[in-house]
Amino acid sequence: MKYYLVDAFVTERAFSGNPAAICLVDKPLPESVMQSLASEFNLSETAYLEPLREGQWGLRWFTPEVEVDLCGHATLAAAHALWESGVTNSDRIEFATRSGILTVMRQPPSLMMSFPRVATTPVDDTSSLRPIAPGLVNAATAGADMLLELSDQQAVESFLPDLAAIAALPCRGVMVTAAGQHCDFVSRFFAPGVGIDEDPVTGSAHCALADYWSSKLGKTALSARQLSQRGGAIDIELSDSGVTLQGRAVTVATGQVLL
Known part of the structure; x- marks a missing residue:
């Protein structure tokens, strides 16, 4: 399984922002394995991407201890990994998540995420x-x-x-x-x-x-x-209903998970 280590919401350089591990799932993984791998990476979030249909991916986020409902930096990192790896060329990606459909748009040099507003x-x-x-x-x-x-x-x-x-x-x-x-x-x-x-x-x-x-x-x-x-x-x-978060991301490492 291919993974990318991406720094999201960077300032002016790599090794700033928030690192996330982005895993491109090539076969179904038990939740216990996803949680154990997130603990192995020991980053604030490890994200798992699974293709659903053209332009849409399933996305789940795990801390070292639990699965969470919403994560901004790992969503930005996931979109960046898909675009930089050439997996998709569309300027718009949809993620199906526990918090509903989240959208990321490519607007170089930044990425723009549409998230729900939290009152x-x-x-x-x-x-x-x-x-x-x-x-x-x-x-x-x-x-x-x-x-x-x-x-x-x-x-x-x-x-x-x-x-x-x-x-x-x-x-x-x-x-x-x-x-x-x-x-x-x-x-x-x-x-x-x-x-x-x-x-x-x-x-x-x-x-x-x-x-x-x-x-x-x-x-x-x-x-x-x-x-x-x-x-x-x-x-x-x-806006009244949503929040657009804009930031940059940098890939710092890639590799294979041997499972």
């Missing part, structure tokens, strides 16, 4: 969250995640996560965010409960971050940076 809802009582995020400004639920707004970009950069406390929260993960100095907003994302202490760049989280910051800033075109050690960049267009 954010303010949390009125933040007393249980303040020990996790001292200096908390606002908090909101964000689909399966929790959004915590901090005072400024420096607070996001210097944030020290209490991973045990975050894992104990009733959510998939926690995003900390603030207005950016050279972009509209910045963020970091932590999901220790599903095997990801800190995710380098989280496309799915930006479906909620876009909703939150669009309301605060009164604009629908947003630029974002995720301030992990690797760093990543995402440009966003927001």
